[in-house]
Amino acid sequence: MRLELTKFQKKRVKHFKTSEQVLFFQELGELLQSGYSISQSLDILASAHTKWQHWLRRVIKELNQGFALHVILRKDVSNQILLQLKLADQHGNLTETLVAIGENLAKLQQQQNKVTQVMRYPIILFGLLGMMFVGLKYFLYPILNQWQDTSTIGTKESHNYLYFIVGMIILFSLVIIAFCHRKNPRQKLILLSYMPIVGVIVKTIFTYQVTQQLSTLLSSGLTIPEILDEISQGDEKSNRMTIILANHARQHFQKGYTIESYILKQPYFNRSLAGYFSRGHEPKVLADYLSYYAKTQFQLLMQQTDRLIGTLQPLFFGVIGVAIVILYMSMLLPMYNSIGGLYQ
Structure with missing residues (x-):
């Protein structure tokens, strides 16, 4: 069943800088490649980046509630990235896509x-x-x-x-x-x-x-x-x-x-x-x-x-x-x- 955005998500303001997105997607992809689940990977990132802790805890909570990653991040990243995450999630190559997104964002910056x-x-x-x-x-x-x-x-x-x-x-x-x-x-x-x-x-x-x-x-x-x-x-x-x-x-x-x-x-x-x-x-x-x-x-x-x-x-x-x-x-x-x- 497709889950809709929560009231908090609709009101959330975009605050994710490009430099932070580069780190987030590259490190998340590398953790997934190492065999961690997406929830474990996000928990590790929350411990490593204190600035993201509150936000990542909420992301983990919404993932556990059944929301897809591209739905949760729709107020934080561009629509092009959301499309890549959506299709990668549907076709089972999310890990490679996350690493590629990080590399692309680094070049874009x-x-x-x-x-x-x-x-x-x-x-x-x-x-x-x-x-x-x-x-x-x-x-x-x-x-x-x-x-x-x-x-x-x-x-x-x-x-x-x-x-x-x-x-x-x-x-x-x-x-x-x-x-x-x-x-x-x-x-x-x-x-x-x-x-x-x-x-x-x-x-x-x-x-x-x-x-x-x-x-x-x-x-x-x-x-x-x-x-x-x-x-x-x-x-x-x-x-x-x-x-x-x-x-x-x-x-x-x-x-x-x-x-x-x-x-x-x-x-x-x-x-x-x-x-x-x-x-x-x-x-x-x-x-x-x-x-x-x-x-x-x-x-x-x-x-x-x-x-x-x-x-x-x-x-x-x-x-x-x-x-x-x-x-x-x-x-x-x-x-x-x-x-x-x-x-x-």
């Missing part, structure tokens, strides 16, 4: 750190530029304006010009946000895939994540159509993008498309993925191939991210340098005009 590293430089540099602008506007310009009244007019004109530029940037950003908001998740993914510079990285990230997920699910003995059926039955409110993509693929397969031709037609996949589906491998054999391919895609992602960082650093430093020169000119020109006015 490394990927997120790389993306954060890419974004850190422009944010810091533009933050410094903003601080310089505020300092000039509220501290230096008032002093310069006291020297000569005419400089006030010039300063106001430059300020109006700057406000116009900032206003246009904000308006343009709002238009883009409104345009993207009207698109469904798949359409947004397509737009990102076509973007210059970042589009290549977006395709590699998506290809890696899909390949890694398929590898784990195929190792359970499922076929691609069965995986798509399972995904389509999920909660669209909490997993909208995955369900839309799965339904889109199902519709094309029903029209007679092969997996290979479908992948080649989608702009958000790396085309090299299609070759693995043209050989007619059994699901578990295909899972091994895709697991290897996912590793190559992860390595490619790290290389692409490093190249992007190497490109962005001098580019943003150049932009900041030009902006600093413009700010200094806006500071020195009124001073020059003021000094020139003293000799007239």
